[in-house]
Amino acid sequence: MIIEISHFLSILATGLFFLVGYFGLFIKSHNTKYFSNLVARTYSHGFLFLISSFIIYIWLAITDNFSVEYIASHSNSALPIFYKISSIWSAHEGSMFLWIVFLSLWGFIFNIRVHNDEILKSKSIGVISFVLVGFLIFLLWTSNPFNTILPIAPLNGADINPVLQDPALAIHPPTLYLGYVGFVIPFACAISFLLHGNSEIKWELLVRKWSVAAWIFLTAGITLGSWWAYYELGWGGYWFWDPVENVALMPWLAATAFLHSLSVSIKSSQLRIWTILLSILVFSLSLFGAFIVRSGIIDSVHSFANDPDRGLYLLAFIGLIIFISISLFILRLSNIQSVSKIQKFSKQSFISINNILFGTLIFSVMLGVTYPLIYEFIFGQKISVGAPFYNAIFIPIVILACIFLFFSIESKWSRNINIRLNIPILLSILFSTIFTVFVMIFFQTKNIAILCSIFAGALIIFRYIQEILNYISVKKFVNPFSVIAHMALGLLIISIAFNSLLSSERAMNVVFNEAEKYKDLTIVLKNLGVENNSNYDSVKATFFVKDLKGNSFNLYPEKRRYFTRGQITTETAIHTTVLRDIYMTIGEQLDDGSWVVNIQINYLIRWIWISAMLMGFAGLLLIVSKRYKT
């Protein structure tokens, strides 16, 4: 009964959202005040129904209601409550449900935060509602999480994949989804701006904080995913250029370009066409990500079960959204020409260059993701595109972007000032050169890509340090958000460069109580124990590790076998210091009694995530700051 109530509430919400969409977009009335109130209230009711449905669904999961097919196949009564809840988004139907609830949540917050007098509000809510209807029909029709196993429900559930029983993974998908669907706000406002067709309306100002908020979630979601893959999967990297990582990276790149472009459009009503196109692009890429993950069209560790129906529906839906947005955009193109030309060497000019560079990156990633499909279709040969391709594209473009960023710090809004080689610029170049040469000699490397990256990252950091010093000494104005985010970018590039320069790994055989040497470490296998836990058995090794400076610590890598699925997982052991991680996984026992272990020394890997979080922090500061009211 309670399942049906939950199911019915979602259907009811679908109907209400359809009405909101219809009222918001198609009814022309003289009594606009009445209608905007009606749209706002009906939307809130629709949201109330949907969120109640979801809360009941969570309740069903907590109380182990295995007559729900989805819960029966992805949860288990032995799981802690936390994982019972997170099992909802461990597979397709439930995660789609969560995705939709988040989408409606953004709409709801927008609905209550933005005043009904706002000219774009009703239409924006209408657009959001139609997107919601599209997704809800998709959910209820092709992937219904409310399907039941009746009359006899199974006694226990099939359990959630043990790799997914992890706090970071319980938080990572929701964070990422909040980021993806958050871009429905700028998208909806851009569309309703186009529908109005009056170029006087400042839709850009309305969406600034919303876009930054969504961008923060996207940044945090990607970072969490990277961190989780690092310690859970046992491969030890932070980025694998897996198709699913790429489809999360594309909206992030588009969103970053969008935020930059947005700032220009707000400041001086320029680059408006870029901004609108980017807002459509970000949202389309988010939907494209959903399509890639859901359709199983591309082989990936993330892909859910393959179902052509779902893929086809999503593709058609995304196609429709893109078609309508672009047609509308072309219709209104003549209305939204920018007011004035962009001055050479102004901030605006640098941001247009940034747009082009980011566009190139997005295009390349898109090509890398789709090329295997195209290639197989044409030549009948299976291929895959890996890290070498992405490195070849990203390294030069990011370095180029850093150099433009470096010179843009000097530039002014709407003014052409000659960029001279003044003292801050020369000092930064000098310091960065010294630093790079030092790295080259000290680490004996001639790798151009790494040295150039280190130089580019250092340029930015040294340049901004001088800006900060200028601010402290002579109160020269700095934009704190830009300073933090861009310094984080510099730090990110330097960390990645050092990580690939210094990190190393080795597989070795170890015998009990015999010291093995690797780099500056001495490793001894001290103990090996079998542990029995409530839902798994494990073999847990104790390694004693000592470095040359005399620091010593223990590492406990594990191998687990989970009962319900018989799945074996590797638990890594990581020792973290400021500059490096000692990362250890244990393999199998050989016939002579020795064990295979893999040891990695990963330099600055924590700093990669710290810099990404710093970027997010800059966004957070912007949201709470009083400088920007909307």
Added chain:
Amino acid sequence: MNPIRKKRVYNILTVLLFSVSGIALILFSLNSKLDYFFTPTELMNKTFPIDKRIKLGGMVLNGSVKRASSNISFIVTDYTNRINVEYEGILPDLFKEDSGVVVLGYLNNQTVYAEEVLAKHDENYMPPNIEVINDN
């Protein structure tokens, strides 16, 4: 042509030139950096430059896994032909005899020297292009 139109044509041509050459560059670098995916049969009697990375997909032959310290060798089969694989390192958790595997490495003398060995996170995963009738 009047000057304004002329200027516009030049602008469009410049943009076109840049985007076409940019796309050409990207495609060029893409083509030189692809990993080709093969089954053992497709790999028979083929030679590649020693530095050309390939992907081999198939099933691990029953009883073929041999270990000598941390070196591992096994045979990948598509039930028609067989290819030897040499690898140094830890095999993934889901690596099993008689189940699917993807090997990334370099081919030399009909042996693939593996850089990476992947087994899918899905226990029912089958490498593409292989149809297995029985799974005893």
